[in-house]
Amino acid sequence: MNEDIKHQPEKETARLEAFSDGVFAIAITLLILELKVPVLESSEMSPAVLGKALLRQWPSYVALITSFFTILLMWVHHHAILRNVCRTDAWLHFANGCLLLGVTFVPYPTSVLATYLPTHAAKTAAAFYSGTFVFMAFCFYLFIRAAFRKPLLSPSASAVFIAKTCHDYMFGPPLYFLATISALLDVRVSLLICTALWIFWATTITKNTRA
Amino acid sequence: MNEDIKHQPEKETARLEAFSDGVFAIAITLLILELKVPVLESSEMSPAVLGKALLRQWPSYVALITSFFTILLMWVHHHAILRNVCRTDAWLHFANGCLLLGVTFVPYPTSVLATYLPTHAAKTAAAFYSGTFVFMAFCFYLFIRAAFRKPLLSPSASAVFIAKTCHDYMFGPPLYFLATISALLDVRVSLLICTALWIFWATTITKNTRA
Amino acid sequence: MNEDIKHQPEKETARLEAFSDGVFAIAITLLILELKVPVLESSEMSPAVLGKALLRQWPSYVALITSFFTILLMWVHHHAILRNVCRTDAWLHFANGCLLLGVTFVPYPTSVLATYLPTHAAKTAAAFYSGTFVFMAFCFYLFIRAAFRKPLLSPSASAVFIAKTCHDYMFGPPLYFLATISALLDVRVSLLICTALWIFWATTITKNTRA
Amino acid sequence: MNEDIKHQPEKETARLEAFSDGVFAIAITLLILELKVPVLESSEMSPAVLGKALLRQWPSYVALITSFFTILLMWVHHHAILRNVCRTDAWLHFANGCLLLGVTFVPYPTSVLATYLPTHAAKTAAAFYSGTFVFMAFCFYLFIRAAFRKPLLSPSASAVFIAKTCHDYMFGPPLYFLATISALLDVRVSLLICTALWIFWATTITKNTRA
Numbered sequence: 001m002n003e004d005i006k007h008q009p010e011k012e013t014a015r016l017e018a019f020s021d022g023v024f025a026i027a028i029t030l031l032i033l034e035l036k037v038p039v040l041e042s043s044e045m046s047p048a049v050l051g052k053a054l055l056r057q058w059p060s061y062v063a064l065i066t067s068f069f070t071i072l073l074m075w076v077h078h079h080a081i082l083r084n085v086c087r088t089d090a091w092l093h094f095a096n097g098c099l100l101l102g103v104t105f106v107p108y109p110t111s112v113l114a115t116y117l118p119t120h121a122a123k124t125a126a127a128f129y130s131g132t133f134v135f136m137a138f139c140f141y142l143f144i145r146a147a148f149r150k151p152l153l154s155p156s157a158s159a160v161f162i163a164k165t166c167h168d169y170m171f172g173p174p175l176y177f178l179a180t181i182s183a184l185l186d187v188r189v190s191l192l193i194c195t196a197l198w199i200f201w202a203t204t205i206t207k208n209t210r211a
Numbered sequence: 212m213n214e215d216i217k218h219q220p221e222k223e224t225a226r227l228e229a230f231s232d233g234v235f236a237i238a239i240t241l242l243i244l245e246l247k248v249p250v251l252e253s254s255e256m257s258p259a260v261l262g263k264a265l266l267r268q269w270p271s272y273v274a275l276i277t278s279f280f281t282i283l284l285m286w287v288h289h290h291a292i293l294r295n296v297c298r299t300d301a302w303l304h305f306a307n308g309c310l311l312l313g314v315t316f317v318p319y320p321t322s323v324l325a326t327y328l329p330t331h332a333a334k335t336a337a338a339f340y341s342g343t344f345v346f347m348a349f350c351f352y353l354f355i356r357a358a359f360r361k362p363l364l365s366p367s368a369s370a371v372f373i374a375k376t377c378h379d380y381m382f383g384p385p386l387y388f389l390a391t392i393s394a395l396l397d398v399r400v401s402l403l404i405c406t407a408l409w410i411f412w413a414t415t416i417t418k419n420t421r422a
Numbered sequence: 423m424n425e426d427i428k429h430q431p432e433k434e435t436a437r438l439e440a441f442s443d444g445v446f447a448i449a450i451t452l453l454i455l456e457l458k459v460p461v462l463e464s465s466e467m468s469p470a471v472l473g474k475a476l477l478r479q480w481p482s483y484v485a486l487i488t489s490f491f492t493i494l495l496m497w498v499h500h501h502a503i504l505r506n507v508c509r510t511d512a513w514l515h516f517a518n519g520c521l522l523l524g525v526t527f528v529p530y531p532t533s534v535l536a537t538y539l540p541t542h543a544a545k546t547a548a549a550f551y552s553g554t555f556v557f558m559a560f561c562f563y564l565f566i567r568a569a570f571r572k573p574l575l576s577p578s579a580s581a582v583f584i585a586k587t588c589h590d591y592m593f594g595p596p597l598y599f600l601a602t603i604s605a606l607l608d609v610r611v612s613l614l615i616c617t618a619l620w621i622f623w624a625t626t627i628t629k630n631t632r633a
Numbered sequence: 634m635n636e637d638i639k640h641q642p643e644k645e646t647a648r649l650e651a652f653s654d655g656v657f658a659i660a661i662t663l664l665i666l667e668l669k670v671p672v673l674e675s676s677e678m679s680p681a682v683l684g685k686a687l688l689r690q691w692p693s694y695v696a697l698i699t700s701f702f703t704i705l706l707m708w709v710h711h712h713a714i715l716r717n718v719c720r721t722d723a724w725l726h727f728a729n730g731c732l733l734l735g736v737t738f739v740p741y742p743t744s745v746l747a748t749y750l751p752t753h754a755a756k757t758a759a760a761f762y763s764g765t766f767v768f769m770a771f772c773f774y775l776f777i778r779a780a781f782r783k784p785l786l787s788p789s790a791s792a793v794f795i796a797k798t799c800h801d802y803m804f805g806p807p808l809y810f811l812a813t814i815s816a817l818l819d820v821r822v823s824l825l826i827c828t829a830l831w832i833f834w835a836t837t838i839t840k841n842t843r844a
Contacts, residue, residue: 022658
């Protein structure tokens with residue numbers, strides 16, 4: 001960056017955040033496109049049949065709600081991290097890009113899981129789902145390594161938040177890797193680890209931003 | 212939140228609003244994807260046949276316009292509420308998330324209603340539609356309970372607006388529940404209640420923000 | 423609006439603009455979803471056949487480019503109008519909502535026109551296309567009537583721009599209505615009027631914002 | 634622009650950036666809609682079959698990742714260019730519009746390439762892909778010519794960055810044209826030129842913004 005820009009006080013990350021917010025918002029909204037109005041034949045048209053048809057879509061509802069809150073939680077983390085940053089460079093843009101690629105991808109393995117969880121192919125679906133989060137956890141780790149460098153930090157950055165986040169995020173990739181391996185043995189163990197980690201990320205961000 | 216951030220004057224809700232605006236904007240725009248160019252066979256190709264084919268799509272037009280103004284109204288309310296708030300925390304993010312989940316979902320029951328209103332399955336479709344608004348009204352109530360807490364309020368918050376909004380929003384869940392029950396008896400009663408409530412939300416927000 | 427908010431200097435239209443920008447941006451980007459990769463049978467697979475298949479999609483390209491620049495031009499007008507406004511109220515939100523409904527709808531009649539222009543049903547398609555712009559022109563007129571009221575105007579509003587815009591926009595609805603009627607007689611006259619008006623809106627906004 | 638607006642210090646490009654960010658964000662997120670959950674018959678349902686079905690989608694993954702990082706890189710360039718600009722006019726809006734048209738279009742030739750690269754029609758697909766970038770490079774050149782005019786430049790604009798960018802962007806159109814011609818002779822040469830240019834744009838923007 002050239003001299004004259006270096007001294008301007010404005011937050012450089014504004015457009016990075018706006019762009020990322022856009023990607024998060026779209027990824028979270030596209031989920032609804034999965035839901036299709038059930039088609040009934042006119043001979044069998046009755047309130048009970050439509051009710052059953054709507055209930056039979058439960059795997060799509062589960063996928064929708066799971067993906068929605070997963071992406072929302074990632075947005076809250078992204079938001080909390082960038083609060084401590086006021087400058088950007090090429091590395092942060094690249095790490096953020098990898099993260100956003102993962103965010104837009106999450107609905108796909110979730111759909112695969114919702115479709116194949118009640119079938120004999122459940123193991124592959126669960127491994128694909130957990131495997132995606134190995135990638136996501138790795139991207140998040142890359143992202144904080146890029147974001148929490150001295151020259152990029154905001155003067156109001158919280159040293160405590162940074163230390164805690166760096167510590168917490170290190171557990172992500174190995175634990176999701178464990179979930180991926182478990183999927184090949186028992187699907188329930190894999191999903192239990194993923195759920196436990198989701199709760200962990202939700203409580204840790206609540207605690208860390210409150211501290 | 213750590214000490215140093217506590218004293219900065221900037222509006223913390225900026226990114227929450229940007230993200231929510233994105234979700235509202237996308238949900239309102241995706242509605243158009245429902246409309247498909249009618250396919251005519253080349254033998255029957257004439258201005259009159261195309262005209263009829265376009266007119267036959269009226270349930271999609273009704274669904275489009277209804278969903279559009281419903282989401283728009285929810286955006287106006289969301290906007291008016293957050294004007295009184297200048298800080299965020301995990302609970303507000305969570306309540307806002309539930310609200311946005313509902314916003315992205317609204318086009319789906321609207322499509323179901325538009326498809327099945329002229330059929331024998333209308334009762335289920337109307338109950339599904341009203342039932343979605345029980346959820347929405349509950350989310351909005353959750354959202355103002357989270358937003359209108361002392362530590363989050365902006366110094367310029369309007370006590371009158373907050374009191375009126377808290378009062379009005381309490382009627383939402385029970386009245387929409389009534390609409391859902393009525394749907395099983397008479398579809399018209401259910402839709403009448405929903406329409407009356409829509410008009411109520413539109414006039415109340417106009418009055419409350421003007422007061 | 424309560425007393426204390428009345429005196430704050432910040433631009434109230436910020437969120438209205440952000441939301442509208444989102445809708446414009448999504449409407450303009452969804453156009454690409456119309457384009458589908460052509461499917462070739464493996465027996466006829468050759469560079470020449472793929473080339474022909476891509477060229478045969480020209481009506482989709484025409485629809486894409488026409489819709490794109492139409493929505494872009496509406497965004498430029500929307501942008502130029504709101505530059506003169508610094509306050510919002512329920513009427514402006516409603517007028518803006520109608521305008522955005524039109525913006526999201528434009529790609530649909532454009533697709534209908536692109537599909538049926540080379541067929542015997544061209545007259546209906548052209549009337550549907552021009553008719554949409556009667557609605558759009560009416561919405562734009564409604565929008566400037568709502569936006570250019572005394573209490574909403576920004577202190578830096580340009581009286582010249584407002585007068586010129588109010589004058590120009592009055593011609594919109596009757597001229598597009600003329601185009602709609604002409605479509606039933608001769609499609610080319612209708613499209614000529616639409617194209618001439620597009621050029622008029624493009625040059626008038628360039629002149630008015632430069633003046 | 635009228636007198637009174639001329640003196641206000643605020644960055645006029647804010648809404649142009651917000652709108653463009655929206656288009657970039659949506660274009661980059663829509664890519665995922667290409668991926669469809671594979672459909673297995675219940676007779677052949679097994680973890681191995683689902684695994685194979687997911688692996689067989691590799692051309693879609695390649696197209697997704699390629700398009701994603703191509704659009705991301707264009708966003709980084711767009712961002713770096715507009716940092717030096719603080720005023721807008723009709724020409725900049727038009728040039729920006731052409732650029733955004735290209736951005737929304739990129740996923741389409743990428744899909745065509747991913748579909749037809751392993752077939753006999755590869756040459757046309759590669760020429761279509763490279764040809765799109767001739768258009769993009771030309772739009773980017775148009776965009777910097779519009780953006781880097783004296784009256785639009787920000788007081789903090791970097792003369793070094795502008796000179797380097799103007800120099801670098803001149804090579805774009807002829808080199809992509811070369812890639813398009815090569816595609817008709819040998820697909821690999823064409824893709825090699827495109828990849829080399831991608832790396833060039835990534836390193837040049839990193840160097841230029843750091844300098």
